[in-house]
Amino acid sequence: MWNVPIPSVPYGQRPDVALAPDGAVWASIRNSDLSGGGTDAVFLRFNEDGTQQDYYPFPRLPHERWEAYDFVIDSRHNFHCLMYCDTVQLAYCKLDSSLQQVAWRVLRREPSDIRATLATDSIGNCLVTWSQNAGAAIYWAYLDTFGAWLVPPSTLRSGVQLGDTPSLLPYPGGRWAMVWGVILVGEESRGDLFLYTYGFPPSRVFDDDRGKPAETALSYPNPFNSTTTFFFALPRTSPVRLSVFNTLGQRVRQVNLGWLDVGEHRYVFEASGLPSGVYLARIEAAGKAEMRKMVLLR
CATH class of the missing domain: 2.60.40.4070 (Immunoglobulin-like)
Structure with missing residues (x-):
């Protein structure tokens, strides 16, 4: 067990952590340096004993005000990040192993209270899901290993309002499990917990006679x-x-x-x-x- 301060981030907010394939612990922290008059984000890499090993300012993106919302590291050491911006409310950013931006995709433009999360599968495809409570709906998008859309931002379920951020779990073969808590269904206040499994083709599209492989056997x-x-x-x-x-x-x-x-x-x-x-x-x-x-x- 270890507990050490991070002196390089004097005003750290919204910390998030991820484990890299080499076993290193990475943290994404919003650095709200009030003396500088703005916000910034940094990546930190830690040794096993908790001592800080490296400090990486997040690469500048094409927006003035933004912050890292969540991130994961895939098996090829690529960083998949959710960005929360004032002009683009929710975006996906992919960085390579040297933290250079290789993809930027807008997920949602309208301002609202957004709860979002993302996860990657064994080959680096990335699934993103989020809730926009102003519209009482749950959305999802699926991106391939190059950051291109496999499924563009789409409505997964409407008429519900989340009480917290969904949790994602990838299964082998392109299926995913998502767990969320719902506090409002239509006009009715609820306290339900849902487990929803869904798959991206090629896992489950067949013709009517059920005799051929999936329609997109990619x-x-x-x-x-x-x-x-x-x-x-x-x-x-x-x-x-x-x-x-x-x-x-x-x-x-x-x-x-x-x-x-x-x-x-x-x-x-x-x-x-x-x-x-x-x-x-x-x-x-x-x-x-x-x-x-x-x-x-x-």
Whole structure:
């Protein structure tokens, strides 16, 4: 146990912490230095004994007044941050391992009492959820490893008002669990606690006859260097086959995955021996197939 002051932040507010893949503890602190007449944010890195090791001013963003709201560090040591600004009320910012900004996305523009949180999965996709109590609704957005929208800001549930910030937990295969406490449903005051699980495609989109893999049986990463992982789901037990074709229509690889049970699956494809280029991957199950493009870069 250790308890030490942080002398480099004389007016620290809104502290948040995250654990990096290398075991280091990082803290994000709003530094309200009244003598300077403004606010700023810093990242601090700590040793195991609690002594401060490094001090990193947060990179300047394209807004005059802002503060770090929450942040997480993914398996590749990228920083995913929620920013609360006066002109842009809620935004997502991604920083690389050297704390350089690589993505900035506006989540919500209207002023309100916002409660927000975010989490990343094993490959660095980021899920953000927030509540805007002025509109009595819960929203969500999903961003890929490059900070691009997979799901743009959307309404998850309307007519509810949160009593606290939701909690997020990623499951393997693209599913998420969210827990929130509701204090108002419509016009009725409540004290309910909700557990809600939801998935981003490719985990659960099927056609009517339930005979083909998920409609978006995507692969990550894409483009890829040597390996990419296919994610798909089956509505019933079925044999599954993966075929890869070049742009001439020639089949360059075929893998029989065997009989797979109902549910979510993943398969790591190794492109050893294949040159750089564009390829088409086809996943077949129960006589149905889904085709997807992927790019191999050596």
